[in-house]
Amino acid sequence: MKKPILALIACCIAQLSWAQQEDSLTIRRFADEVLTNGTAYENLRVLTKTIGGRLAGSPQMVKAEKWGEAALKAAGADNVYFQECKVPHWVRGEKEQARIISMRRDFVPPLNILALGNSVGTGTKGVTAPVIEVRSFEELEQKKDQVKGKIVFYNYPFNKKFIKTFYAYGDAVRFRGQGPSRASKYGALAVIVRSMSHSTDNNPHTGSTRYNDSFPKIAAVAIGLKDAEVLSKRIANDPGMKVFLRTTCQMLPDTIGHNVIGELRGSEFPNEYITVGGHLDSWDVCEGAHDDGTGCVQSIEILRSFKATGIRPKRTIRVVLFANEENGLRGGAKYAEEAKAKNEKHIFALESDAGGFTPRGFTTSMEPDKLRKVQGWSGLFLPYGIYDFSEPGGGADITPIHNQLGTPMAELSPDSQRYFDIHHAVSDNFEAVNKRELDLGAIGMGALVYLIDKYGL
Structure with a gap:
């Protein structure tokens, strides 16, 4: 050569x-x-x-x-x-925790998550609530009357058709940046965001979020892609399930x-x-x-x-x-x-x-x-x-x-x-x-x- x-x-x-x-x-x-x-x-x-x-x-x-x-x-x-x-x-605090809670007897391993940067924590006791899945902000608006008291799961995947992957990132990252406040507007307790990635592993991808001070600040985490699919299927097949979520991150001076x-x-x-x-x-x-x-x-x-x-x-x-x-x-x-x-x-x-x-x-x-x-x-x-x-x-x-x-x-x-x-x-x-x-x-x-x-x- x-x-x-x-x-x-x-x-x-x-x-x-x-x-x-x-x-x-x-x-x-x-x-x-x-x-x-x-x-x-x-x-x-x-x-x-x-x-x-x-x-x-x-x-x-x-x-x-x-x-x-x-x-x-x-x-x-x-x-x-x-x-x-x-x-x-901003400090992450203790290891984040998330698990599915269900009346079923099957075992589901803990979900692999990371708190989003600049996010607030759930408090030491965590949050347990039903989960509502949305794939766009338009869908969030359609379901806004169902959001109060729940965890909103933004399950928006990278667009695989973009050859230059930064376009896929630019398309999806709005859910990480704006998602928590837009869900909080309608009374959500926390949000889970599909990781900004098209990887084949289950590693969650962190990154910063931006709160709108007009609404309460709520806990926000990213979830690995494999566990995002696990959670999505579980929501569809187990209407009574809930998720326990615990983060202890905080913003210091x-x-x-x-x-x-x-x-x-x-x-x-x-x-x-x-x-x-x-x-x-x-x-x-x-x-x-x-x-x-x-x-x-x-x-x-x-x-x-x-x-x-x-x-x-x-x-x-x-x-x-x-x-x-x-x-x-x-x-x-x-x-x-x-x-x-x-x-x-x-x-x-x-x-x-x-x-x-x-x-x-x-x-x-x-x-x-x-x-x-x-x-x-x-x-x-x-x-x-x-x-x-x-x-x-x-x-x-x-x-x-x-x-x-x-x-x-x-x-x-x-x-x-x-x-x-x-x-x-x-x-x-x-x-x-x-x-x-x-x-x-x-x-x-x-x-x-x-x-x-x-x-x-």
Whole structure:
């Protein structure tokens, strides 16, 4: 296979202009450094295996911030500092419990659930109530007179027809975010939400919910997909059954967190900034490898490899390990707030927060002329399997700076087929990350940063 690959690279280079051929060689030198001497995978191992889940407000959050500082210094950053921000402090409490209660004598194992982030608990005694199943908000409205005193079960599956699985997530996630308050409006005692996944296992997938303060806050949990089917069939065949549900989560007062920032100082325009990063926090039930340890270590690797290969940027490259993306987005908001207050000039922002799988392209949000310029470089990315610049988008942490300063933004777009198998679930661990895929993502990100730094937008 080696000769065909070399032939493809040679063909791609031959079709480029002289300037692009020079850029191609620079990117190749950077790629070789990442592939042969890269530290991203080892950095990820340390982050996930020695710290683990890093939910905002937790002791692991503090440990992760110190890890980020050390990793950026080791990568050769010219300047490393913390940017303070207030973050929410939600705690899960004791292990969640859910089981079917029935007059039948058959045994049904406990249901596999996780409390949704930012949700309230049921109290130590739990809640026991009949369950009403709905598959849409329209159905909830139709059955609103039946909801009072019951547990609402949102059983809305991922749409399997979407090839790009983020569309399925975007379609279904409204039940996690809005579901508890919309059920509470009609007197529900709690909600159970089908996990945001199309996996074949039974792991529940957590994630944050958002309460509408106009209605009482009620307990909310996600349920594994196999148990979602068990519960659905039981509701249909056992009208008298109930579910016992117990969670002890609670929201504590806000605490202090930090964005961890490392800079590679620009040689010509040091007061112009290119931001590249991922979010350092993760859910507490997993190691947060793909979400978003990979984005953090890929960003650090860009800085390290630029230094190692002698790529001296014109503009200041800022690697930002954002705080509190998962249940508050406080880090991204703070970064934009300070940039605006200081009247900083931000040329571009790039994030990796869609997993560390094989890179396919970038989603972008920028003016058409700028996007055409980026698409004009597409030939430089083809040797690394990156070809898709067609989709709109951008990372959650950099959206505030895009909205407030008008900064063009992009997000690495890896192959998404496996992402929602593990997203926000116990299976998001170090072992789920492939080193080659992780490194290729860093190469794609680094190439885009290099080109925008050199030519601007």
